[in-house]
Amino acid sequence: MAHAYTPGLKVSEKVRVLKKRILPLIGKVLVNKNDVVSSDMVVAETALPGKVHSINIINKLGISPGRINEYMLKKQGDTVKKNELLAESKPWLKFLRATCVSPIDGTVETISSITGQVLLREKPKPVQVNAHIDGRVVDTIENEGVTIETTATYIQGIFGIGGEVTGELKIGVKNQSDCLSQNELDESFRDKIVVTGAFIDYETLKKAIDVGIKGIIVGGFDDGTLKRILGYDIGVAITGTESIGITIIITEGFGKIEIAQKTFDLLKLRSGEKTSINGATQIRAGVVRPEIIIPYLDEIKADNHLISDGINTENNQTGIKIGDPIRIIRNPLFGKIGVVNALPTDPQLVETGSKLRVLEIKFPDGSVSIVPRANIEAIEQ
Amino acid sequence: MTDNNHTVILATDCGSTTTKAILIEKKGNEYRQTFRGEAPTTVEAPFEDVTRGVLNSFSEVEEISGRKILDGENIITPAKGDTGIDLYISTSSAGGGLQMMVAGAVQSMSALSAQRAALGAGAIVMDVIASNDGRLPHEKIDRIRRLRPDMILLSGGTDGGSITHVVELAEYIAAANPTPRLGISYKLPIIFAGNKDTRDTIKTCLEEKCSVRITENIRPTLERENLFPARQEIQDLFLEHVMAQAPGYKKLMKMAQAPIMPTPAAVGNIMQTIAKKENINIVGVDIGGATTDVFSVFDGEFNRTVSANLGMSYSVSNILAETGIENIERWIPFDIDETDVRNRIKNKMIRPTTVPQLIEELKIEHALAREALRLAFEQHKALAIGLKGVQKERDISEAFDQNDIDTLIDMKRLDLLVGSGGVLSHAPKREQSMMMLIDAFQPEGVTRIAVDSIFMMPHLGVLSTVNEKAAAEVFEKDCLINLGTCISVSNISKLNVDCVTFNLNINGTNKEGFLKSGEIVLIEIPTDVEAEIEVIPKRGFDLGNGKGQAIKIKIKGGVVGLVIDARGRPLKMGKDKEANKRLINSWTDVFKAY
The missing domain is CATH 3.30.420.40 (ATPase, nucleotide binding domain)
Structure with missing residues (x-):
């Protein structure tokens, strides 16, 4: 292809991270440019329009829609209290009077003389956006949100579930191929973000939730475990809103796969630090991968902090070239890491009988293999 | 043109x-x-x-x-x-194509017509809201607010008929104040194609919050459906609003010398062109990474459906979610445990651009493709019912009875089945595509089967709007790869009994044979060679013309050949995994597919 690129996951010890924190609707920004913020600080807020309730007044009063306004005691835009009279009929005999009361506290949104329907709206619901990471506000977008900058260890996972959480990073295993078992989990893990090694089974995951672990970082787990924990099969990889009491990030893929050496070493290096993770994943147009962000707190607080060019975590994709480190992401060599040794131009025949564009990979032991280009990903720095 | x-x-x-x-x-x-x-x-x-x-x-x-x-x-x-x-x-x-929500007063009438208008224009229908859809008003309002479609098609009421239901829907839409998917700076377009007497009311109700377009009623009377003006309006709005908001599309529209068309609308065009030109019934499928589109033209009546979350990459895991692991495993002809299959499917979901390198992986993908195609076709059959694409005359009793009308898809009258999309167009061997299409669609009687050679039907669909001759010539010579013909027995109640005999004449050479029920045979007939075949079913078996009725026809060869399929319809596979494996392997051997 004229312009091929293979997106990879970013694993970086120290980079400038920029995070946009944007409201779902127009609202108010609560911080200023250059403010230092902590992860739990609210940076912007808005109010979501309240829930709408529909009341069929004409049926309740036994009137025609065109006459609804004659019977309404409230006008469009009026506020109403729960159980307050909205409308009443006007019979000759008072005991035949029919009434209609508001089921909610709210406002009268519309009164329709065509359908006889009255729509009431509940009070707006406040929505707040917090900083999610410790950092400094480098940009404010009026009425919408802010951009926060931090210097951090930044690692992308391949898939996650659950939303944003922050906690202290704890390494639960000695090396990346170990697996944490449920018996090892105790009260000391509460509120932590825990690295559990190459694999986590259903029982250990359940125990982790019971113990109060905020987040799990693991090489892989079984799809069967995912299904049991969610109660359903995930059809399309759009996640982040699950409410299962924990956020899970897998760094490699489904199955038992040891965490890549570099990833594990970095996590070990930053053990004990305040860590923000987000399991939100979207594998559709506009790919979103789960993230692990471990800020360098001293650098944020330093007065001489400079806003410099660096990696924008939302915007970085490059091509591959000879010598680049890559990971194989499909059988038969799934998970193996090596460097690009050659990039042959002509398509080559593979076992399936397809002719595909391939590359040659050299592994640390000196051996080489041919793999379809589509089946590798760059390990980005 | x-x-x-x-x-x-x-x-x-x-x-x-x-x-x-x-x-x-x-x-x-x-x-x-x-x-x-x-x-x-x-x-x-x-x-x-x-x-x-x-x-x-x-x-x-x-x-x-x-x-x-x-x-x-x-x-x-x-x-x-x-x-x-x-x-x-x-x-x-x-960028997700054209995503629409449709709303109609009655679920099985105006809402269904609206759904068909949107699908025919090339849209993905995110939800169908109707007065009688069983949801409470606040649930409908919540849903409309959360969806963020590119546009909404609102219909309901015959001209001069009921107004309350459609106005009620408009009130819900206004209360939801929906925002468009792309860009927050413009108002969401709403096409109103309902009772003409309510146009002013609908405008008053919605125009403060949305950009309202009025077009002809898609259901002017109970007996008549009129989808074309709404479809045209959808495609105009697609260009004006959706495309104009998508990154770079203003530039692309300037580069192109004809309006940019949604891909499925273009494929629909080409399907209709073939059906009209050859005066045949067609079913076509385009299986992509995210969605699977099914098109049909029966007796000139065009229908299209899109299964928004059935596809071979982004949506591969949804095939598993919709059909269940057992239905996928039944097509896998080797030992593999469920955990492994599940993990492989999820690994494809999270890295959707990877390709199979091993035969085993290819076979798993083809198992998934069979189920995606089967499910998408089931959905198509359920929607392709009764109504004409542009206008249809029907009596009142039929109009009230729409849910009971059988699907228009009559497999015994299907002349041509066309497959397109990566897994079919780029399968390493054409025999694999033929097997997948037969297993998933299960044609009955005599059906020609073809694939899009390199996925060019969308291109030819849009080309047909500016240069019909070029589109037709390229379609015939370079696009359609004729795989062959499938002659199928519809009804098998008992396996391994004498089922059909056949007598085939290829270039003056006779070939005779017979099949027992449950068997399938492939006979090579080179492309462009015409052969004559007579197939005689044993008493009680049906080749499409009725039980025990023989067929004698001329058929053209193809890159795969003639398949005589006595496995019966629907294909029966038991719960015994070992027996299924033997069965699949025996079928695969017939085709020398892997």
Whole structure:
């Protein structure tokens, strides 16, 4: 292809991270440019329009829609209290009077003389956006949100579930191929973000939730475990809103796969630090991968902090070239890491009988293999 | 439509992951597809400009063909020698295609008509809201607010008929105050195609919050459906609003010399063209990474459905979620445990652009494809019912009885089954495509089967709107790969009993044979060779003409050949995994598919 690129996951010890924190609707920004913020600080807020309730007044009063306004005691835009009279009929005999009361506290949104329907709206619901990471506000977008900058260890996972959480990073295993078992989990893990090694089974995951672990970082787990924990099969990889009491990030893929050496070493290096993770994943147009962000707190607080060019975590994709480190992401060599040794131009025949564009990979032991280009990903720095 | 004198035509399809360019050249007196190039689609960050991918795909065509197409970033036109082109056109499904919500007063009437109008225009229908859909008003309002479609089609009420239900829906939409998917600076377009007497009321109700367009009622009377004006309005709005908001599309629209068409609408065009030209019944399928589109034309009546979350990459895990692991495992002809299958499917979901390198992995993908195709076709059959695409006369009793009307899809009357999309067009062996299509669609009687050679039906669909001759010639000569013919027995109640005998004459050579029930046979007949076959079913077996009725027909060969399928319909597979494996392997051996 004229312009091929293979997106990879970013694993970086120290980079400038920029995070946009944007409201779902127009609202108010609560911080200023250059403010230092902590992860739990609210940076912007808005109010979501309240829930709408529909009341069929004409049926309740036994009137025609065109006459609804004659019977309404409230006008469009009026506020109403729960159980307050909205409308009443006007019979000759008072005991035949029919009434209609508001089921909610709210406002009268519309009164329709065509359908006889009255729509009431509940009070707006406040929505707040917090900083999610410790950092400094480098940009404010009026009425919408802010951009926060931090210097951090930044690692992308391949898939996650659950939303944003922050906690202290704890390494639960000695090396990346170990697996944490449920018996090892105790009260000391509460509120932590825990690295559990190459694999986590259903029982250990359940125990982790019971113990109060905020987040799990693991090489892989079984799809069967995912299904049991969610109660359903995930059809399309759009996640982040699950409410299962924990956020899970897998760094490699489904199955038992040891965490890549570099990833594990970095996590070990930053053990004990305040860590923000987000399991939100979207594998559709506009790919979103789960993230692990471990800020360098001293650098944020330093007065001489400079806003410099660096990696924008939302915007970085490059091509591959000879010598680049890559990971194989499909059988038969799934998970193996090596460097690009050659990039042959002509398509080559593979076992399936397809002719595909391939590359040659050299592994640390000196051996080489041919793999379809589509089946590798760059390990980005 | 005019047949212009173009000598070199360049067409692209901007898909969700790849932009595919094809070059069509006039050689002597006929048009042929000559070169092809592709590049990643660049709608998303970091590029956020669809024309980057388009220009990259042009560059690849330039490299391969030796024709200079670009001067910097400008297309050289007209064509002179080996420089420049005469016409550039494009389709697009990038960035999620056209996503719509439809609303109608009655679920089985105006809402269904609205759904068909939207699908026929090439949209993905995100939800169908109806007064009687069983949801409470606040649930409908919540749903409308959360969906963020590209546009809404609102219908309901016959002309001069009921007004309350459709106005009620308009009130819900106004209360939801929905925002469009792309861009927050413009009002969500709403097409009103309902009772003409409510137009002013609908406008008053919605125009403060939405951009209201009025078009003809899609159901002017109970007995009549009129989808064309609404479809036209949808496609106009697609260009004006959706495309104009998508990154780089304003530039792309300037580059293209015909309106950019949603990919499924273009494929629908070409399907209708073939059906009309050959006066046949067609079912076509385009299985992509995210969605599977099914098209049918029966007795001139066109229907299209899209299964938004059935596909071979982004949506691969949803095949598992919808059909269940047992239905996938039944097509896998080797030992593998459920955990392994599940993990492999999820690994494809999280890395959707990977391709199978091992035969076993290919077989798992083909198992998934069979289920995706089967499910998408089931959904199509459920929606392709009763009503005409443009106008249909029906009596009142039929109109009230729509849910009970059988599907229009009559497999015994299906003449041509066409497959398109990566897993079918790019299967390593055409025999694999033929098997997948037969297993998933289960044609009955006599059915010709073909695939789109390199996925060019969208390009030809849009080309047919500006140069019908070129589109038709390329379609016949370069697009459709005739795989062969399938003659199937519909009813099998008992396996391993004498079922059919046949007598085949190829170029004067006779070949006789017989099949027991449960068997399938493949006979090679070279492409462009015409053969005559007589198939005589044993008493009680049906080849499409009725029980025990023989058929004697002329058939054309294909790259795979003639399949006589006595496995019965529906295909019966038991719960015994070992027996299923033996069965699948025996079928695969017949085709020498792997």
